[in-house]
Amino acid sequence: MINLKKHTKIALVYFVLAALLGCVLRFFRVLDIPITYKYIVHAHSHIALLGWVYLALTSLLYKLYLSKSAVGEKYSRIFWFTQLTLIGMLLTFPFQGYAVFSIVFSTLFLLASYWFSWFFFKNVPVAYKKTQSLQCAKAAILYLLISSVGPWALGGIMNTLGGDSIWYRLAIYFYLHFLYNGWMIMALVAVFLYILEKQQIVLPQRNFKRFFWGLNLGIVLSFFLSTLFSHPSIVYYIFGGVGAVLQLYAFYVLWIFLLEVKSKLNSLFSTFHQNILKIIGVLLGSKMILQTLSAIPYFANLAVTYLDFTIGYLHWTFLGVVTISLFLFLDYFKLLQLGKQTFLLYTLGFVLTEALIFYKAIVAWQSATLFSAYYLILAVASLVLLLALLGLLLSREKNVPQS
Template sequence: MAVPTINLKTHTKLALGYFVLAALLGCVLRFFRVFEIPVTYKFIVHAHSHIALLGWVYLALTTLLYRLYLSNEKVHKTYRRIFGFTQITLLGMLFTFPFQGYAVFSIIFSTLFLFASYWFSWFFFKHVPLEYSKTPSLKFAKSAIIYLLLSSIGPWALGAIMNTLGATSIWYRLAIYFYLHFLYNGWMIMVLMAVFLHILEKQRHILPQRSFNRIFLGLNLGIVFTFFLSTLFTQPSATYYILGGFGAVLQLWAFYNLIAFLRGAKVNKSRIFSSFHQNILKIVATLWAIKMVLQLLSSVPYFSNLAVTYLDFTIGYLHWTFLGVVTLSLFLFLDYFNLLNLNKKMFWLYFSGFILTEALIFYKAIVSWQETSLFSEYIVVLAIASLVILVAVLGVLSSGNRLKAKF
């Protein structure tokens, strides 16, 4: 009996559904300071971050990886089991974190999620067709999964640290930062690079070996070395600042080489991407470049101290990466492969909400730094801006599906 194919559009809608829930939880956090809401703020923060990173982004990225490399293989049954198990872990986190924070059941489900990610990683490495083995895009995809596995050391270490050194230890924060760094900068960015290069490869634009070496090594070494930037809150020796700055320079160098390849190869973007998609690409490239410049700035002790002292600088940077670089890229690629219908009005509404919230978050950080006062309705405006993002994501989710796939 033939195994039915998997409807990846449904998986994409589920991922977007988690994004809606994460955005809703984000609005609860914003309106918590406007109205009296009977929730525990810290618990909602945990739920918001887990559902955003592991619900929306993780599912969207794994769906893309499956679509690109595995959808033509006879592995649907195994993938369906992995996907189903992952849903159990996500729903478990969704219904435990808001009510108990980090406690027995939420820890059980978040731990089970790690096993789900290990299962997917094994599945991917085992079943990727040999025809892709020498492609640059697959090397980026495999690197991404290695970073996903590496990042999981952070959560495992947290348990041991809490039982020995306690949550006030610097090692507790370091474990969290280790996890977030390799999840954001390793797993997420490298999958997005893999998808972009895969699209180019299908159009016969293959990275030359020299360009590949520069981009691949630059990004990977940059990811490793920029982790030292996450340790600067401990006020370590100058060596850590230098290593972190070196990592940021390497990433900028890799980015420069990617742009040089695209220009040198005379890639006809209009033949590959629609004008709408090209605009998103330009936005993502700009946001990514700014992200790397911010990393470089944070290797300077003065700016590093600012980021440590005024938490909104760090929050703004994390949202810049997640809501900007990563989410906008996901919207683009999911739309490109016909896994969702990206409504233009909803996209620009989302982008407007993103820019407004980022401006407000960084504004608050600057106000705190300069020891001045926020405008009187700041909290309300920030809450409304977050509501704009929620409405936009709901709009994207409710959009219909296109009939014609793109390749």
């Protein structure tokens, strides 16, 4: 039998390691650390996105749709093969960056994700075929597959156009866009709708079509926002802006529906979970507004010129929207024990680091000067995140319901 709690703990171990690498990057400007900075950046991002988020999401999808099917042994093979690829990346990226061995393990991870995707599509029980949540889950996996076009293209681009070409950056942004906004967001939506469906809370079909197609068309078109660093024609700004507005509209449709069933939601989620949902709503709404603003040439140029705006936005999405949603769902399905104090500590670390990152971007934008202890305080704030994650990893389960 598959022990999904163990799998979730393993995913959290990767998150702790990613956070540790993030602290190393923060202290790099404070202490004399004998590392190659960009190598640690590569390791940090790969382990965070592919170790923590990918494993957490695939564990959730397995539990929701496949755990009652007799496919545990096959899933176990996929899971442990994926661990081989992740450990390989963890042992190579910090020491050589993008080189032969790290590229081999990264490629093997892509193959592992293809294996999981095929496994998922093949084995989902017929009973789920027409559910709204499964439609979103399938779309999420399709985006996971689509995102992999970026890494595959990098090899050819490096050999022909070089790492300084626009196409090199476009391939990376293509990968990140469909990974973040496609795979991650859609998979989280699928989990949320699944929870509602189990309590017979279902979007009216007409509203679901508006939500589903608005969100998906928005995800595709908003990729053009990732091309604006190249200062393309105004058409790309329009496409990107339309995509951002469509996503706003889609979540507005969902929000209106949730307001209509608010009393049912209150009985479905504990007070603790309700408060986390409100935080996620604020974070997601802010993300969508920032994304929409980036379609305006002035703000697009700000994001390109002052990279801390982009870094802050990416961390807002990853550490905020995605990770806090994962904490909620993993705790809801009892795959993780999320204590209130641990969550508050994590939130404190998140708020502090985000405030400092955006502060640095604003200072650069206004041609001002950072206060002298900036990098030290940012490093300490990153330690707060690490401590919260260690607390979550080491916490012991309690059979006490949260309220």
